Amino acid sequence: MNFSRLIKNCSIPSRWLLANNIRYQSSSAAQNLIQVDINEETGVSVVSLNRKPVNSLSLELFKDFCGVMDDLEREKVRGMVLKSSCDNVFSSGLDITELYPNPSEERFEAFWLWFQESWLKLYASSFPTVAFVNGHAPAGGCVFAISCEYRLMLPYYKIGLNEAPVGIVATEWVMNSLRAVLPGKNAERLLTSGRLLDTQEAFDIGLIDQIVNNEEEAMARSEEFFATFDNVPKLARALTKQVYRKNDLNQLIKNRSSDAKQFLNHILRPETQKIIGSYFKSLKDRKKD
Numbered sequence: 692m693n694f695s696r697l698i699k700n701c702s703i704p705s706r707w708l709l710a711n712n713i714r715y716q717s718s719s720a721a722q723n724l725i726q727v728d729i730n731e732e733t734g735v736s737v738v739s740l741n742r743k744p745v746n747s748l749s750l751e752l753f754k755d756f757c758g759v760m761d762d763l764e765r766e767k768v769r770g771m772v773l774k775s776s777c778d779n780v781f782s783s784g785l786d787i788t789e790l791y792p793n794p795s796e797e798r799f800e801a802f803w804l805w806f807q808e809s810w811l812k813l814y815a816s817s818f819p820t821v822a823f824v825n826g827h828a829p830a831g832g833c834v835f836a837i838s839c840e841y842r843l844m845l846p847y848y849k850i851g852l853n854e855a856p857v858g859i860v861a862t863e864w865v866m867n868s869l870r871a872v873l874p875g876k877n878a879e880r881l882l883t884s885g886r887l888l889d890t891q892e893a894f895d896i897g898l899i900d901q902i903v904n905n906e907e908e909a910m911a912r913s914e915e916f917f918a919t920f921d922n923v924p925k926l927a928r929a930l931t932k933q934v935y936r937k938n939d940l941n942q943l944i945k946n947r948s949s950d951a952k953q954f955l956n957h958i959l960r961p962e963t964q965k966i967i968g969s970y971f972k973s974l975k976d977r978k979k980d
């Protein structure tokens with residue numbers, strides 16, 4: 692096998708960024724949308740999503756996430772634990788205000804390309820990744836979790852891909868990441884019903900790997916997971932992961948701009964806008980009850 696060609700083909704950031712003429716520039720240092728804590732002794736980095744109140748995923752958050760992933764690649768961390776610093780919510784998914792009402796084409800295109808970019812960097816990262824789902828993880832929140840290699844979750848929260856009930860059709864690369872975690876029929880049912888599973892149900896069907904009771908336990912389990920790779924050369928591990936995930940990655944890499952256009956057309960359809968609008972209103976009204 693030609694390793695140098697393989698490495699070039701797997702080169703994560705530059706090729707994909709240049710293809711789309713977008714470059715990382717920290718958008719929100721003052722807002723501190725993502726907190727990173729690297730443990731010098733263990734080499735493990737804890738990355739906390741920090742967009743209060745519910746970590747809804749905005750253009751700025753995606754840009755910062757990509758910057759953090761680039762930094763961690765440069766630092767050659769031993770592993771990453773992705774968690775939330777919001778109470779009770781890992782991430783509430785895409786920021787609905789990026790989708791409704793009728794987003795501008797320019798903003799939406801940038802938003803979608805950075806969402807794709809975040810997924811590519813997470814899904815193909817050279818270091819091992821753990822999602823510590825320490826709160827609800829609907830839709831885009833679940834996408835972040837299933838793109839990691841291992842999932843730990845606190846009890847009594849909900850996780851799933853509820854795009855269909857919100858009037859959105861999950862794109863193929865999202866479906867592929869779910870299929871990589873769950874056997875076919877469970878993945879399809881989860882997608883078509885849009886049902887959110889509680890922690891125990893998610894564990895029972897294999898959507899998450901372990902239930903943990905607190906952060907301390909989560910860090911201990913993560914450490915055990917990272918330790919399983921201690922005797923594996925880093926490059927061999929990284930390339931094995933990237934080659935294993937290559938079909939899923941290529942499906943998006945080859946279709947980035949059509950994926951963005953399709954989603955924009957879908958989002959701008961009056962029927963879709965109406966469904967998202969009433970869903971968003973119901974979220975707001977829930978509070979008044």
Ligand SMILES: CCCCCCCC/C=C\C=C\CC(=O)SCCNC(=O)CCNC(=O)[C@H](O)C(C)(C)COP(=O)(O)OP(=O)(O)OC[C@H]1O[C@@H](n2cnc3c(N)ncnc32)[C@H](O)[C@@H]1OP(=O)(O)O
Pocket residue numbers: 744745747748779780782783784785786787788827829830831832834853854857859860861862865953954957974975978
């Ligand atoms: C051909 C077509 C191709 C199509 C390709 C499609 C590819 C699709 C891939 C991924 C798609 C992902 C879609 C999404 O991610 S859409 C977002 C879906 N998210 C949800 O359904 C979750 C909604 N939120 C909740 O259920 C709850 O907020 C919860 C996370 C459980 C937290 O509950 P709680 O702690 O009670 O907090 P509140 O509900 O009171 O929320 C606090 C305020 O935050 C606002 N909020 C919540 N979620 C969002 C969001 N996602 N975006 C924007 N704003 C959000 C909420 O309204 C509250 O606001 P306020 O205080 O003003 O009332």
